Amino acid sequence: MPAFYDVISRRRDVRAEFTGEPIDGATLRRILTAAHAAPSVGLSQPWDFIIVEDPAVRKEFREHVLHEREVFREQLSDEEAKRFAGIKIEGILDASVGVVVTYDADRGAPAVLGRHAIADAGTYSVCLAIQNLWLAATAEGIGVGWVSFYREEKLRELVGLPERIRPIAWLCVGPVTHLETVPDLERHRWRDRMPLDTVVHSDRYGRPAELAD
Amino acid sequence: MPAFYDVISRRRDVRAEFTGEPIDGATLRRILTAAHAAPSVGLSQPWDFIIVEDPAVRKEFREHVLHEREVFREQLSDEEAKRFAGIKIEGILDASVGVVVTYDADRGAPAVLGRHAIADAGTYSVCLAIQNLWLAATAEGIGVGWVSFYREEKLRELVGLPERIRPIAWLCVGPVTHLETVPDLERHRWRDRMPLDTVVHSDRYGRPAELAD
Numbered sequence: 381m382p383a384f385y386d387v388i389s390r391r392r393d394v395r396a397e398f399t400g401e402p403i404d405g406a407t408l409r410r411i412l413t414a415a416h417a418a419p420s421v422g423l424s425q426p427w428d429f430i431i432v433e434d435p436a437v438r439k440e441f442r443e444h445v446l447h448e449r450e451v452f453r454e455q456l457s458d459e460e461a462k463r464f465a466g467i468k469i470e471g472i473l474d475a476s477v478g479v480v481v482t483y484d485a486d487r488g489a490p491a492v493l494g495r496h497a498i499a500d501a502g503t504y505s506v507c508l509a510i511q512n513l514w515l516a517a518t519a520e521g522i523g524v525g526w527v528s529f530y531r532e533e534k535l536r537e538l539v540g541l542p543e544r545i546r547p548i549a550w551l552c553v554g555p556v557t558h559l560e561t562v563p564d565l566e567r568h569r570w571r572d573r574m575p576l577d578t579v580v581h582s583d584r585y586g587r588p589a590e591l592a593d
Numbered sequence: 594m595p596a597f598y599d600v601i602s603r604r605r606d607v608r609a610e611f612t613g614e615p616i617d618g619a620t621l622r623r624i625l626t627a628a629h630a631a632p633s634v635g636l637s638q639p640w641d642f643i644i645v646e647d648p649a650v651r652k653e654f655r656e657h658v659l660h661e662r663e664v665f666r667e668q669l670s671d672e673e674a675k676r677f678a679g680i681k682i683e684g685i686l687d688a689s690v691g692v693v694v695t696y697d698a699d700r701g702a703p704a705v706l707g708r709h710a711i712a713d714a715g716t717y718s719v720c721l722a723i724q725n726l727w728l729a730a731t732a733e734g735i736g737v738g739w740v741s742f743y744r745e746e747k748l749r750e751l752v753g754l755p756e757r758i759r760p761i762a763w764l765c766v767g768p769v770t771h772l773e774t775v776p777d778l779e780r781h782r783w784r785d786r787m788p789l790d791t792v793v794h795s796d797r798y799g800r801p802a803e804l805a806d
Contacts, residue, residue: 382597383596383597384595384596384597384600384728384729384732385623385627385729385732387597388627388630388725388728388729389630391630391632393632404805405804405805406805406806408804408805409789409804409805409806410598412789412793412804413789414598414601416787416789416792417601417602417604418724419604419606419727419739419776421741422778422783422784423776423778423779423783423784423785423786424784425786425787425792427792428792428793428794428798429792429793429794430793430794430795430796430797430798431793431794431795431796431802432796433795433796434796437796448709448710451709451710452704452706452709452710455703455704455709456704457704460704464706467706469706469707482798488784490668491665491668491669491670491673493665493677493680493682493778493783494682494741494742495741496661496664496665496668496742497661497664497665497741497742497743497744498741498743498745500713500716501741503713503716503717504716504720504723504761504762507717507720507721507724508720508723508724508727510717510721511631511720511721511724511725512601512724512728514632514721515597515601515725515728516597516598516601519597519598526632528634528707528708528710528711528714529707529709529710530710530711531710532711539796539797539798540797540798540799541798542798545798548717549717563636565635565636565706566636570635570636570706571635571636571637571701572636573636573638574629574638576622576625576626576629579629579638579640579641579642580625580641580642580643580644581641581642581643581644582643582644582646583643583644583645583646583647583650583752584643584752584753585641585643585695585752585753585754585755585758586753589644591618591621591622591625592617592618592619592621592622593619593622
């Protein structure tokens, strides 16, 4: 098992490296246990995880995602569209399973401690669980890719979510040949990573912080 | 440095255990570097971190939080209010620093790859960075407590955020005497942690999954 900071830096958003081999059940349980150990507003634990293996569901979701890819492409300049053409945005059928992560606003309601002033605090908690899942998978040598080219209504219908439950993510999860060392979008010159010091401020926004080296 | 799963399980939402000692600058840089290594939609890296040391800002924020504590308390039943009375909800002046984490929707815009269909994907990215920060701090023996009893407008004004930038969290950060082994809200019988199997489904919501042990 790699050391903590190795996991942080090795984690990638995987598209092309899935092998399609089955994911070991005990490994999947450890990864989901890590997700479920995340902090949540008022200890509401408002997340659910739907493990999608059904090929028909995955195929239909992928078709929808490819359609949304086109919707996005039409918004791009010619130069951007050229770079976008080479970028793979999903590994839905290549991964071992899909994991749909959702938000249930009724969990612990009505008196969710810490949510009365910030309605979105519940969805924030779900994202903390997703990052725990992502890092645990990385520690286990398992790849994760977050697909976000979809309409929530479509995903809701595909996995039968009740009206109160909101889909937050479709994660492609499974064994990989390797993890890339540079993020796909950086390698394809879509965007570069920014230096840390450009996003750290002291006391007020816009006042540079002097962090130790 | 503890092993990966130890960090996941030792992480706590800290309120009462801050020592108030200064946080080592190099440690703070490592923690923020981990946050900044999080995945983000379209590699937009839409987060900023404002390190708040100014005692006047922290005092004013704390007064606002204590007021919001009262607002929440008034919504509770007598029995809930009794349990709530014993729960500490913030360590704003006890921690070494506050870290305000924000979302900048303009970062990488307009063509943020993966955000055209899900507007909230940008705030999700900020939460992934927060969880990286939280876990890295835990790995370093540093405590983190997320305070969410506040109105966004008040925090925006306190740290001078431009209109386009949204505050996502105030984190209390600093050395601690120890980390509790049981979450505060569980120890105070506010809510219990749920068994993992109650939140895992197979193919469709509500269909139980059979995870390996």
